[in-house]
Structure formats: structure tokens, C-alpha cells
Amino acid sequence: MSQGARIEAWAPSAGSAAGSSAGRPPCHRRLPAPHGSELLRGCGPEMEGGCLALKDLSRARPIRTSLADEEGDNAQKENICDRSRIAPKTPLKNEPIDLSKQKGCTPEKNPITPIKPVDRPLADPWTPTSNLKMLVSAASPDMRDREKKKELFRPIENSEQNEAFPDSLQYDTVDDSTADEFDKQRPSRKQKSLGLLCQKFLARYPSYPLSTEKTTISLDEVASSLGVERRRIYDIVNVLESLHLVSRVAKNQYCWHGQHNLRQTLKSLQEIGLLQKYEELMAYFQQKEQDLDYKFGERKKENVSDSQDRPLLDFSETDCPSASANSRKDKSLRIMSQKFVMLFLVSKTKIVTLDIAAKILIEESQDAADHSKFKTKVRRLYDIANVLTSLGLIKKVHVTEERGRKPAFKWIGPMEFSGKSDEPRMDIPTSAALPEMKRGVCTQHQTCTNxxxxxxxxxxxxxxxxxxxxxxxxxxxxxxxxxxxxxxxxxxxxxxxxxxxxxxxxxxxxxxxxxxxxxxxxxxxxxxxxxxxxxxxxxxxxxxxxxxxxxxxxxxxxxxxxxxxxxxxxxxxxxxxxxxxxxxxxxxxxxxxxxxxxxxxxxxxxxxxxxxxxxxxxxxxxxxxxxxxxxxxxxxxxxxxxxxxxxxxxxxxxxxxxxxxxxxxxxxxxxxxxxxxxxxxxxxxxxxxxxxxxxxxxxxxxxxxxxxxxxxxxxxxxxxxxxxxxxxxxxxxxxxxxxxxxxxxxxxxxxxxxxxxxxxxxxxxxxxxxxxxxxxxxxxxxxxxxxxxxxxxxxxxxxxxxxxxxxxxxxxxxxxxxxxxxxxxxxxxxxxxxxxxxxxxxxxxxxxxxxxxxxxxxxxxxxxxxxxxxxxxxxxxxxxxxxxxxxxxxxxxxxxxxxxxxxxxxxxxxxxxxxxxxxxxxxxxxxxxxxxxxxxxxxxxxxxxxxxxxxx
DNA sequence: AGGTCCCGCCATATT
DNA sequence: AATATGGCGGGACCT
Known part of the structure; x- marks a missing residue:
């Protein structure tokens, strides 16, 4: 039942403040709070006001202003609470979670993870302190992030990243500032976008963490610090995981690896993509579409063709199929993300339209058929694309076709992965830092044995x-x-x-x-x-x-x-x-x-x-x-x-x-x-x-x-x-x-x-x-x-x-x-x-x-x-x-x-x-x-x- | 109007 | 059973 609401709820979502979400009544849904999580809710409405303020501050952090979501509020509270508890570590989210904390991964066992907010019964949810914390964190998440990044290591990167992503982040920032007044601005939807959220997330961690450091990422913590529901974090982490930027260590915990391996990962994906013949598929679909377009009327061949096509896709099956069989995992965002990336990597143009990508992915899964699925796939692709964009691997573009424009993304990340390469560098566009890292690393590496x-x-x-x-x-x-x-x-x-x-x-x-x-x-x-x-x-x-x-x-x-x-x-x-x-x-x-x-x-x-x-x-x-x-x-x-x-x-x-x-x-x-x-x-x-x-x-x-x-x-x-x-x-x-x-x-x-x-x-x-x-x-x-x-x-x-x-x-x-x-x-x-x-x-x-x-x-x-x-x-x-x-x-x-x-x-x-x-x-x-x-x-x-x- | 994609319900997977 | 994950898609926002 209410599950949904649960803990997660807390956060964030709300963001939209009442308004935004508006549409939905959602909040209510949850009401019931069944589980523990609910408890959170139970806490009651936190203060909305408080929330707002926070929001404002945070901007992004949407705390749920919306009253509506009391739940949300509670949730937030929870979060907050949790956070505090949990973290002592970081009082504020920002903290550096990263590295330091991370310390490793180690031990922490941190496990904090588990924390569940649930308990949160705290009614108190908001203690003044907590509020403050929240505010603080919320307030400047972006800033913090930036700073962090910069600080983080590689300034370079940071700068890069920032540059790279300036948009979102900045926006946020700006907004925030502007926002000033909080509420007023409720964060616009953009501010709440996954891409931005991802940037914030990325800002928390160094692109090229030192080997020694192990950064542990606590989902709860991150979610709370970023002021979002945990669900959102999963979206980000799943994509990052597909590129091996992070790996799941334990429940609620992920380990941050950074981009060191990115290249290799991409390389691997490229290879796999080639094997899979994605190129062909893409071409195939493109043609079809065109044809269709012209003809237009015909049903998309896809469907039909899909089946027909399949042959081509065989391999695809492989992927999916198994997956499908398996479980949802196969369908997972993670996989989709990898496949999506593969499309870029095997594409000559480096441009992939969402519809084609969706079709290919669908086919693999075979479900293809219905339109709804198609829509769903596209949705997911947007999610993935947002994260990839934040990583600086792709950028949105539009492909104009006779029929019209189609949303598409262009790969702007590394394309050639030849042998060795330095790792560091990689991909990430933004990070300038990389070079540094690379060098050092590379050298070392080389020295070391490969x-x-x-x-x-x-x-x-x-x-x-x-x-x-x-x-x-x-x-x-x-x-x-x-x-x-x-x-x-x-x-x-x-x-x-x-x-x-x-x-x-x-x-x-x-x-x-x-x-x-x-x-x-x-x-x-x-x-x-x-x-x-x-x-x-x-x-x-x-x-x-x-x-x-x-x-x-x-x-x-x-x-x-x-x-x-x-x-x-x-x-x-x-x-x-x-x-x-x-x-x-x-x-x-x-x-x-x-x-x-x-x-x-x-x-x-x-x-x-x-x-x-x-x-x-x-x-x-x-x-x-x-x-x-x-x-x-x-x-x-x-x-x-x-x-x-x-x-x-x-x-x-x-x-x-x-x-x-x-x-x-x-x-x-x-x-x-x-x-x-x-x-x-x-x-x-x-x-x-x-x-x-x-x-x-x-x-x-x-x-x-x-x-x-x-x-x-x-x-x-x-x-x-x-x-x-x-x-x-x-x-x-x-x-x-x-x-x-x-x-x-x-x-x-x-x-x-x-x-x-x-x-x-x-x-x-x-x-x-x-x-x-x-x-x-x-x-x-x-x-x-x-x-x-x-x-x-x-x-x-x-x-x-x-x-x-x-x-x-x-x-x-x-x-x-x-x-x-x-x-x-x-x-x-x-x-x-x-x-x-x-x-x-x-x-x-x-x-x-x-x-x-x-x-x-x-x-x-x-x-x-x-x-x-x-x-x-x-x-x-x-x-x-x-x-x-x-x-x-x-x-x-x-x-x-x-x-x-x-x-x-x-x-x-x-x-x-x-x-x-x-x-x-x-x-x-x-x-x-x-x-x-x-x-x-x-x-x-x-x-x-x-x-x-x-x-x- | 169509492109985006937030949000959170709810099914699954884990613990 | 309680939680953690995450698929999914309604429908709100933005061009």
C-alpha cells in the first residue's frame, strides 16, 4: 500500500511543492502508511513551512513544500532525521561524502544504509537543528557540490564538470539564488530534473578518485542530501552502475569508482555493440522509419518488421531475452543504459534518436509491439539520457527528418578506445582533471605492469x-x-x-x-x-x-x-x-x-x-x-x-x-x-x-x-x-x-x-x-x-x-x-x-x-x-x-x-x-x-x- | 501539440 | 514480514 509512500516519500518528491506535483494527488495516496516508512509520515506534517524554506534554500531540494504531501514532509523529516542520525558523518549532506567518508568503503559498513528512516518516528522530525541542517544542505547543495567537486580533487575536473554541465547545475544554482525566496519559485521542473540531480550527485564525488579512497555512497544519505526520493537516486545510480562508475556494495550502499574505468567500459560496450550488430540494427530501423515515414501509413513495420527483423536482432535476444527471462533486472535501466550507450558507440554518426533506440531495445526485448511499450522505453531512455548528459557523454540534439524533428542524442564522449589509453582520461568530457590523473596514473600504471x-x-x-x-x-x-x-x-x-x-x-x-x-x-x-x-x-x-x-x-x-x-x-x-x-x-x-x-x-x-x-x-x-x-x-x-x-x-x-x-x-x-x-x-x-x-x-x-x-x-x-x-x-x-x-x-x-x-x-x-x-x-x-x-x-x-x-x-x-x-x-x-x-x-x-x-x-x-x-x-x-x-x-x-x-x-x-x-x-x-x-x-x-x- | 520527464504506485527482490 | 529496488506509466510541465 502505502508503501510507495514510504520513506522515500519523504523526500522529495515533494518538491514540487504542492503545485508542481500537483497534478497528482499523489500525496494522498500514500497516506496510509503502512509500514514503517509510514511512520515517517506519521510524523506528520512537518512543517510545511519549514519545508518551504528549505526548498527555497535548497532550491532543488524540494522538499516537499507541498503541503499536500504531508507525507512527503514526513518523509523528509525522516530523511533528515535519518541523515542526522546516520550521518553523523556528514552533517550535511554535502559533505564530502565522498571520499572521505567513504573512506572507505570500508567499513563502514556503513552501512548505514539500512537505516531506515522509517523509524523516524521521530516526530520531532524536525528539530530545529535538523531543520537547519536541512536548510543548509538544501540551501546550497549545488554550491556545495561544486565546491566539493572543485575541492575534490581535481580541480580540473571540477571546473570541467561545471562547465560541462553548467547548465543544469548552474541553473540550479542560479535558481536557488534567485529563488531566494523560496517558494516562490518553486523549483521548476527543470530544477528537479534528473539531469540536474545527477550533476549534483556527480559533484559530490571526484571523477577520478584516488585509489585509496573508497568512497561509499549511502543512498539514503545522498537522497536526503539532495533532497530527493531515493527512487531518483536509483535512477542515477543504475545508469552510473552500467558504466561502472559505481558499484553496489551492499544494501543502500554503493561504492564510487569514478571514471577511471569508463573507457574500458565503453570499449567493452562498443565491442559488444559491434558483436550485437547494433549498427546494423540501427541502420535497419532508420531505413524503416524513413520508409515508413514516407509511406507513413503503414504501420510501422517495426512491429511487423520487428518480428521479421529479429533475425537481425538475434543477438539482441540474447541480451534481452535472457534478461527478460531473468527478471526485471534484465529490463533494468542498467541494461538499457548499456545498450543505449552501445548504440552510440557503434553509430557512425554518433547520433541516436530515441525512437530508434527504443525500437531496438524493444525488439530485443521483443515486446516491441505495443506502442505503450514504446512510450515507456522512450521514457526510460530519457532518464538514461539525462544521466549520460550529466556525465558529458551525450548531448541532446534534434534530428530533423522529413516528418519532423526527432529528439536525439549525440555522443560527445570518447569514441575511440584504443588500447591502452590512459584511463583517466576518458570520457568525461568535462573533466579536465582527467589528464592529470591520467598522467600520473598512466605513468604509474605503465610502470607497473599492465x-x-x-x-x-x-x-x-x-x-x-x-x-x-x-x-x-x-x-x-x-x-x-x-x-x-x-x-x-x-x-x-x-x-x-x-x-x-x-x-x-x-x-x-x-x-x-x-x-x-x-x-x-x-x-x-x-x-x-x-x-x-x-x-x-x-x-x-x-x-x-x-x-x-x-x-x-x-x-x-x-x-x-x-x-x-x-x-x-x-x-x-x-x-x-x-x-x-x-x-x-x-x-x-x-x-x-x-x-x-x-x-x-x-x-x-x-x-x-x-x-x-x-x-x-x-x-x-x-x-x-x-x-x-x-x-x-x-x-x-x-x-x-x-x-x-x-x-x-x-x-x-x-x-x-x-x-x-x-x-x-x-x-x-x-x-x-x-x-x-x-x-x-x-x-x-x-x-x-x-x-x-x-x-x-x-x-x-x-x-x-x-x-x-x-x-x-x-x-x-x-x-x-x-x-x-x-x-x-x-x-x-x-x-x-x-x-x-x-x-x-x-x-x-x-x-x-x-x-x-x-x-x-x-x-x-x-x-x-x-x-x-x-x-x-x-x-x-x-x-x-x-x-x-x-x-x-x-x-x-x-x-x-x-x-x-x-x-x-x-x-x-x-x-x-x-x-x-x-x-x-x-x-x-x-x-x-x-x-x-x-x-x-x-x-x-x-x-x-x-x-x-x-x-x-x-x-x-x-x-x-x-x-x-x-x-x-x-x-x-x-x-x-x-x-x-x-x-x-x-x-x-x-x-x-x-x-x-x-x-x-x-x-x-x-x-x-x-x-x-x-x-x-x-x-x-x-x-x-x-x-x-x-x-x-x-x-x-x-x-x-x-x-x-x-x-x- | 508534442516533447520531456517528474512522481510515486506497486511489483519484485532482498534481507 | 519488512525493506530495498526499480519497472512503469499517468499526467504535469515546457517549449
Whole structure:
């Protein structure tokens, strides 16, 4: 019932003061206040007067002047109250929320989040003080924001931004001032526009936050400070999230990443868009429209055509479909935002009309048909466009057609994302600051290793990106937060331990996931790869990191070639025929040292669950896969590699960029990131940069631990890691080598004969990369059941496949992928790849893992792999690989089971394996497939489906 | 009159 | 069950 009203109500809305909203009676609706939120209302009318004043001040802040909305008032009160409570932090909103507070993300757990205003019973709602606060905040939000921005760091940016957006902001400001008198002016609608609100929101945070800083964003807090309903903030955050500027950390909390990764994200989107053939679609529609126009009468072909068209759209389906199936998430603003951006990125003219965009999006979703839907889509696009405009990525223009003018938007953001680039710069038009950042960063980054950094970034990305679902899940563990970058600090020991923990976590998560299964992956399930899905996209973006990781490995691997045992020079691996299991050893030490693992650190900090970081690996993997897909068509590689580059140290956050491509499975993200990543993204990222290698073991570890225990044992011997508890810090850092550097394969059935052994050590060898680059994996050990391999013939070789080389169908090119990257983790060395993963017999445990996930991962891996490979190759053959982590792959096909290891990884493998090259190859194909499958089914279902399918 | 898009109900997802 | 999210679209504002 009243729900609606709830808390949110408070705010804002009102704004319009009575009048504005006028139209609606809305207020009343809520009356009832059912829930707690209502309470707020209950509070009663705050003072309207007060409100007004505030309004005036704020201007924007619309507090609800309107009396009408008593509710609103209450709400506001609530907010206010909340705020105060909550925040002590910032008394005023403005505060700097950002950074400082943020501090991180950390810990805060801030969680404040939860606060619910509800309680707010306070009747007092307005205490004088509160009022004052409100007023203050309200009063100058804009100003504050500006100031903040400026202050924030980069003055440059600030200035830029301001410039960039001058409009809105200024207006506001102006208005405010003028407004003076408050009421009088009630804020015009414009003042309340989403674009402006977004600018204000953006003003609160630095475009390029320092890596160290993690800024935590409390939705409640922001909403209250900006004087709007939380609902509005969601609109903004969802779009920002689609570009990875923020990531959801926990309930009510988001982590601000800034634009560091923007480029990569855009790049990824571009690639995906290309894959999706959006260009074609756009052209198609345009033509149609024209035709129609002329003809006009005809129904829009669209409808009809839509269906007809679809063929073209197939891919589209992928996206949507799965999504649709999934849940609303798929339809989410987030996804729409990504797709919308993709349209610009693939458009030659860089101009996209809303109607065409809406049509394309609708088609994908397929609903197309009705007009109402069309209208709705357009509405949403306006929302998205407003945010993108605030970001300086697009600007409104009008396209004049014979029929008339059509509203359209032109992309004014970065269009070329070639390789590396500095991150910072990016996109944001406005921010001049960027350059600075960039430079610094870049330099650093470059210096650092790209690879690692990348990984780190990815990690962060991933974290951030996780799709909602994932995130949430992850988030659930909210705690996570924090983890700071200690990681860096963390020595190898920690690293190791972390890895272990991660692995364990991963497993757990996997299991959990399995249960839950939500991954976005679902969509992926099969080969398909629904990259499309938005979530995926999100994820994918991150991939860059993954990519990196992968690449290296790939290269290495590739050389190897299938099976053959050869040892590659740089590579560390060896293949054995028929062994049953693999064990990987990595030196943690090195890795650790290198790594840092911020993540690990994070983990530590984090709750164990979070540690799940293993997920990260997964994530990485997944991402990889994603890339792969993307890459299939596109060359993601560049993204991966290029982008990242630098940053190594940069703050993780910055880095976070997502490298790329693809999408990671949400979950993976989440899981991985979520926990670790998420924060990670914030924090971890940083680390990442720092750390060097890591092995990716994590996953492996986990798997090992859990499922694989056996192998693990051995491994473990080395360390205790294991366990789930990983937390223990192993100190090993340096010390320990955690694992030897080899990979073991037990002979067995598995691989059809082949087993691999990788030397872990590679690390070094890997060297170069490794540390820096590879952050990813550090895997302490991985065991792979030979069986696992069985399915895949090659295993190792992913390398073999050679990077670019097409993988033969059966081969799983990806395998390479296997790599798992763990972003955070990465260890250097070892890696292996086996694709296989670890699956062990134990699968049982594993079972939990979702096939989907796996699949996704696999997909990613697959897809990515190529990229990675390239990268790797490019980067360094030597490198070790990356990843290695073995993830287990579950073979999807065969069984779902297995997947022990890090989910993601596994998945990746799995899919890859499963999928035939061909499948991989055709994105579309799988997409469709997936789409179909996924669409309908729920995530869970999907999983199932996947499994089955995959199995196939 | 048509383009924008605020606002908040209410379905879903999470906790 | 209570909350958090966020889809959705009525209908108000602005050209």
C-alpha cells in the first residue's frame, strides 16, 4: 500500500511543492502508511513551512513544500532525521561524502544504509537543528557540490564538470539564488530534473578518485542530501552502475569508482555493440522509419518488421531475452543504459534518436509491439539520457527528418578506445582533471605492469560491476566492504592465505550460488553467451582484467599446445598425459609478494564470505569468457590490454576499470568482486595494482579444499590454507610457497589422457608479467581431476590453441582461459590452465556450482580467451599464465557437477569446453540459444537448462 | 501539440 | 514480514 509512500516519500518528491506535483494527488495516496516508512509520515506534517524554506534554500531540494504531501514532509523529516542520525558523518549532506567518508568503503559498513528512516518516528522530525541542517544542505547543495567537486580533487575536473554541465547545475544554482525566496519559485521542473540531480550527485564525488579512497555512497544519505526520493537516486545510480562508475556494495550502499574505468567500459560496450550488430540494427530501423515515414501509413513495420527483423536482432535476444527471462533486472535501466550507450558507440554518426533506440531495445526485448511499450522505453531512455548528459557523454540534439524533428542524442564522449589509453582520461568530457590523473596514473600504471594492474582493475571492476543480482548477493554480505587495500601490504602470506580463503570462499559461494543461482550467468549458460545481457555486460566490462590475465596464460599455453607436454619456455606448464588430477602450485610467495592482494587483504577484512573472493577469480574468469565472446568478434583484447595498462597502482578504484569486456557473469562478479571485488573495486583494485601476482589460485584453492580436498591436501600440506577459513592468514607470504609451483595432474582419467603440469613457478618466469601483470592468479594449488579434463581434450593447451588461433572446436580454446583470473589474486605463476578444472570427483560438493555460472565463465573464458591470448601473446608469452586457476570447469556439458573450484573459473572452462568452438564462434548462435533458454527460465531454471544444455 | 520527464504506485527482490 | 529496488506509466510541465 502505502508503501510507495514510504520513506522515500519523504523526500522529495515533494518538491514540487504542492503545485508542481500537483497534478497528482499523489500525496494522498500514500497516506496510509503502512509500514514503517509510514511512520515517517506519521510524523506528520512537518512543517510545511519549514519545508518551504528549505526548498527555497535548497532550491532543488524540494522538499516537499507541498503541503499536500504531508507525507512527503514526513518523509523528509525522516530523511533528515535519518541523515542526522546516520550521518553523523556528514552533517550535511554535502559533505564530502565522498571520499572521505567513504573512506572507505570500508567499513563502514556503513552501512548505514539500512537505516531506515522509517523509524523516524521521530516526530520531532524536525528539530530545529535538523531543520537547519536541512536548510543548509538544501540551501546550497549545488554550491556545495561544486565546491566539493572543485575541492575534490581535481580541480580540473571540477571546473570541467561545471562547465560541462553548467547548465543544469548552474541553473540550479542560479535558481536557488534567485529563488531566494523560496517558494516562490518553486523549483521548476527543470530544477528537479534528473539531469540536474545527477550533476549534483556527480559533484559530490571526484571523477577520478584516488585509489585509496573508497568512497561509499549511502543512498539514503545522498537522497536526503539532495533532497530527493531515493527512487531518483536509483535512477542515477543504475545508469552510473552500467558504466561502472559505481558499484553496489551492499544494501543502500554503493561504492564510487569514478571514471577511471569508463573507457574500458565503453570499449567493452562498443565491442559488444559491434558483436550485437547494433549498427546494423540501427541502420535497419532508420531505413524503416524513413520508409515508413514516407509511406507513413503503414504501420510501422517495426512491429511487423520487428518480428521479421529479429533475425537481425538475434543477438539482441540474447541480451534481452535472457534478461527478460531473468527478471526485471534484465529490463533494468542498467541494461538499457548499456545498450543505449552501445548504440552510440557503434553509430557512425554518433547520433541516436530515441525512437530508434527504443525500437531496438524493444525488439530485443521483443515486446516491441505495443506502442505503450514504446512510450515507456522512450521514457526510460530519457532518464538514461539525462544521466549520460550529466556525465558529458551525450548531448541532446534534434534530428530533423522529413516528418519532423526527432529528439536525439549525440555522443560527445570518447569514441575511440584504443588500447591502452590512459584511463583517466576518458570520457568525461568535462573533466579536465582527467589528464592529470591520467598522467600520473598512466605513468604509474605503465610502470607497473599492465597486467597486474589490469587484473586489479578487473577485479575492482568486477566487483563493482557485478550485476545486481550478483552484487546483491554479494552484497548481502555487506560487510565486505572494506577490505582495504591492505592487501598490498599484505605479504605473500596474506596473499596466500587469502587466496586460499578465496578459494574456499569461492567454493562456498559457488555452492551457494548454486543454490541461489542467480548469476547473471544464467544467461550465459550455454554458449550462448548472452553477453548481451546487460548484466553481463557490466561484468564484462570489467573483464579487462581478466583479459589480461588470461592472455598471458594463453600465450603461454598456446605455445604449449595441446597436450603436448612441451614445456614452454616461459611457461611453466607441462602437460602430462593422462593424469587424473592436476595440482597446481604456485608460489605464493611470489605471488604474494607481488600480489599483494589487496584483495586478500580485503578478504581478511572482509568477512569470510566475502572472501569468497574466490569469486573474484571467477569473476575474472567469467569476464574472460565474456571477453571472449566479445572478442570473438571484436577484438576485445585491446581493451584488456590496452586499457588497463597503467594503472597499476592507481588506485584500484580507478583502475577498476573494467576492462572489458565482457561481461562477467554477474555472479562472478559479485561473488568475487562482490565481496572482494566490490570493495575491491574500490579498495581492492588498488591493491591489485599493487600486487603483483597472485596466483590465482584462489579458486583452485577452494576447490581444492573443498572438493578437491585431496589434492588440496597435498597442497595444503604446504599450507594450511585451505580452508575455508582461509582467513587465516597464511603468512606465508613469502614464505610459503604456498604451493609449489607446479601443477599437478594426476593421471587419471581425466583428460583424456593428458594431464598437465604447470610449473608454478612460472611465476617468475612468468615473470614479467607475473607479478605485475598477472595478478591474477595465484593459485596455490589446484587440482584437477582428470576426469574433468576428460571432456576436454585439451586442456592445457589453451595455450595451444594459441591465442588467436582459432580454437578448434573441440579444443577449448578457452581452456586457456581457464585461466582464471583472479584478479585479485593472481598469482603469477602458476597457472595453468587447465581448463579443466578442478573438478573433482567431489563434485558433489560442487554441484552447487551452477552450471550456468560455469557456463558463463566458460563462455567468457572462451571468448575471452582469444583476447586474452592475444594479449598474452602480445604481452608476453612468457607470462605465465595467467591464470590459471584452474578452475574447475565443470564441464558443463557433462555434468554440472564438478565445478569445484572457483566457480567462475570452472564455469568458464566448462563452457568453453562444452561449447564447441563453433559455438563460441558464433555469438549469435549461442546467443540465441541462450536467449531462449535463459529467457524463459529463471536463473535457476537457466542453470538447469544450462546444465542440460551445457551438458549437451 | 508534442516533447520531456517528474512522481510515486506497486511489483519484485532482498534481507 | 519488512525493506530495498526499480519497472512503469499517468499526467504535469515546457517549449
Amino acid at each position: 597486467g597486474k594492474q589490469r587484473l586489479a582493475r578487473h577485479a575492482s571492476f568486477n566487483a563493482s560491476q557485478p550485476s545486481e543480482g550478483i552484487k546483491r548477493k554479494v552484497s548481502s554480505e555487506p560487510s565486505s566492504p572494506h577490505r582495504e587495500r591492505q592487501a598490498c601490504t599484505v605479504g605473500s602470506d596474506e596473499y596466500c592465505s587469502k587466496m586460499i580463503n578465496l578459494a574456499a570462499v569461492c567454493r562456498q559461494k559457488m555452492e551457494e550460488d548454486t543454490r541461489d543461482s542467480d548469476y547473471s550467468l544464467n544467461s550465459l549458460p550455454h554458449e550462448v553467451f548472452p553477453v548481451a545481457q546487460s548484466d553481463m555486460l557490466h561484468l564484462s566490462l570489467p573483464n579487462g582484467t581478466n583479459g589480461q590475465v588470461l592472455q598471458p596464460s594463453i600465450s603461454t599455453v598456446s605455445k604449449t599446445e595441446n597436450g603436448k607436454p612441451a614445456v614452454l619456455p616461459n611457461q611453466p606448464f607441462v602437460c602430462f598425459p593422462s593424469s587424473s588430477l592436476f595440482m597446481l602450485y604456485g608460489n605464493l610467495q611470489e605471488s604474494l609478494s607481488k600480489e599483494n592482494f589487496p584483495i586478500a587483504g580485503e578478504k581478511d577484512n572482509r568477512s569470510p564470505e566475502e572472501q569468497a573472493s574466490p569469486l573474484n577469480p571467477q569473476a575474472a574468469v567469467s569476464s574472460v569468457t565474456c571477453h571472449k565472446r566479445s572478442s570473438q568478434k571484436l577484438a576485445l583484447p585491446s581493451m584488456l590490454v590496452g586499457n588497463e595498462e597503467p594503472a597499476a597502482k592507481k588506485p584500484a578504484t580507478e583502475q577498476s576499470d573494467a576492462p572489458i569486456s565482457l561481461v562477467l557473469p554477474k555472479k562472478s562478479f559479485e561473488s568475487a568482486e562482490g565481496e572482494s571485488l566490490l570493495d575491491g573495486s574500490c579498495a581492492s583494485t588498488l591493491h591489485i595494482g599493487a600486487f603483483h601476482l597472485d596466483l590465482g589460485t584462489p579458486a583452485a584453492d577452494k576447490s581444492a579444499e573443498k572438493d578437491i580436498a585431496e589434492p588440496l591436501d597435498s597442497l595444503e600440506q604446504e599450507e594450511p590454507l585451505r580452508n575455508k577459513d582461509f582467513q587465516e592468514p597464511l603468512q606465508e607470504n613469502g614464505k610459503q610457497p604456498f604451493l609449489p609451483q607446479y601443477l599437478y595432474l594426476q593421471p587419471g582419467a581425466g583428460l583424456s589422457g593428458f594431464n598437465f603440469l604447470f610449473s608454478a613457478n612460472q611465476t617468475h618466469s612468468a615473470t614479467g608479467l607475473s607479478p605485475s601483470q598477472l595478478p591474477s592468479l595465484s593459485i596455490p594449488c589446484v587440482v584437477v581431476p582428470s576426469t574433468a579434463f576428460a571432456p576436454f581434450p585439451l586442456i592445457c593447451s589453451p595455450a595451444i590453441t594459441s591465442p588467436l588461433s582459432p580454437v578448434p572446436p573441440g579444443s577449448f580454446p578457452n581452456a586457456a582461459s581457464m585461466s582464471f583470473n583472479m584478479p585479485g589474486l593472481a598469482s603469477t605463476a602458476p597457472i595453468f590452465i587447465g581448463t579443466t578444472a578442478m573438478v573433482t570427483p567431489k563434485t558433489s560438493q560442487l554441484p552447487s556450482v551452477d552450471p550456468q555460472q560455469l557456463a558463463h565463465s566458460a563462455d567468457f573464458a572462451v571468448h575471452l580467451s582469444p583476447v586474452l591470448r592475444r594479449s598474452c601473446s602480445t604481452a608476453e608469452p612468457d607470462s605465465p599464465v595467467c591464470m590459471g586457476h584452474p578452475v574447475t570447469l565443470r564441464k558443463l556439458q557433462q555434468q554440472s557437477s564438478i565445478p569445484l573450484t572457483p566457480k567462475s573459473i570452472r564455469s568458464t572452462h566448462n563452457e568453453a569446453f562444452f561449447k564447441t568452438p563453433g559455438s563460441l564462434g558464433d555469438p549469435v548462435t549461442w546467443k540465441k540459444t541462450e536467449g531462449n533458454q535463459t529467457r524463459n527460465s529463471s536463473s535457476v531454471q537457466r542453470r538447469l537448462e544450462i546444465d542440460s544444455n551445457g551438458t549437451d
